[in-house]
Amino acid sequence: MKNLVLKLWHTLRKPSVHFSLGFLVVGGFIAGIIFWGGFNTALELSNTEEFCISCHEMENNPYEELKTTIHFTNRSGVRATCPDCHVPHKWTDKIARKMQASKEVWGKIFGTINTPEKFEAKRRHLAENEWTRLKANDSLECRNCHNFDYMDFTAQSTRAEEQHSTSLASGEKTCIDCHKGIAHELPDMTGVEGW
């Protein structure tokens, strides 16, 4: 084993015998584009709703619940898909989230939530994961669409205006503090702050 590694190391250190420098540079450049492009394409493919709901766990539980909410159907026809809220848009954060998602692959393989009963049992835990994430990044995924700077308080209801212009404006609260369970059903909220 050690010999094999050493041999590989020596080969890598030696200059190329058969290929020209130009070939290696151009070839490397092209190969880089293909690999990088391929990687990003695959990444984006895993960032679609079709991909998410290709597992029955997601299609039968969270997706069904989303269907009745305003983020699925509304007057203007703009809708949020799974990754809009559950995957960060910035590349580095996205990769970090994708690495975390390897746990979800594990869950899929071992059927952690493969029945409605199991999903229900895990609901509080799963919800808390998302609340913690959104609390930590100041509800970034909400703010990707709902920009505070462009909110027209005069177009909001009295109650909404009151709360957005005080607690949200001062940064004391973030979206997820009040808007829990807006896209999926809530778990048992015993002991959750504000409930």
Next chain:
Amino acid sequence: MRRSINALSKALLTVAIVTTSFIAFSGGNEVATLRDSTPIDVQKTPAPIPNVANTDVKQKRNYPMQPPLIPHKVRNYQVDLKVNKCMSCHSRNRTEESQAPMVSVTHYMNRDGNFLAEVSPRRYFCNQCHVPQRETDELVENTFVDMNTLMKEKQAAKAEKH
């Protein structure tokens, strides 16, 4: 002979039924239904759904025991075994922050009159009594008169007499 009487009574009965049902149906047109007298084999074009009144302004109660109306939207408010969304603002310990009216203390009483820490299970489902209103005209004209108005009218009539 007996048979012919039987036949005659049957015929009379049929005529009677047909006539009554004809009267009933022709008279039925005067009562406006949700279908607006659309023939039974025709699909009525549905009326547009009016918006929910969302003023956040308390409505007057028409009689003292009336459950207060909800002056805001309650779309997708979850009220089930797991959670009661209404109580996240209207419960006793949430009203300071939310500034929403607290549900009346009767909602914390069980049927023996004991006060519970949480809202009583028999009062748990808010929408059984409390409803939001839509911004639309009434389907049927309402002639309800509030008792204070009645009392005032009576007193005024009495005062006129004397």
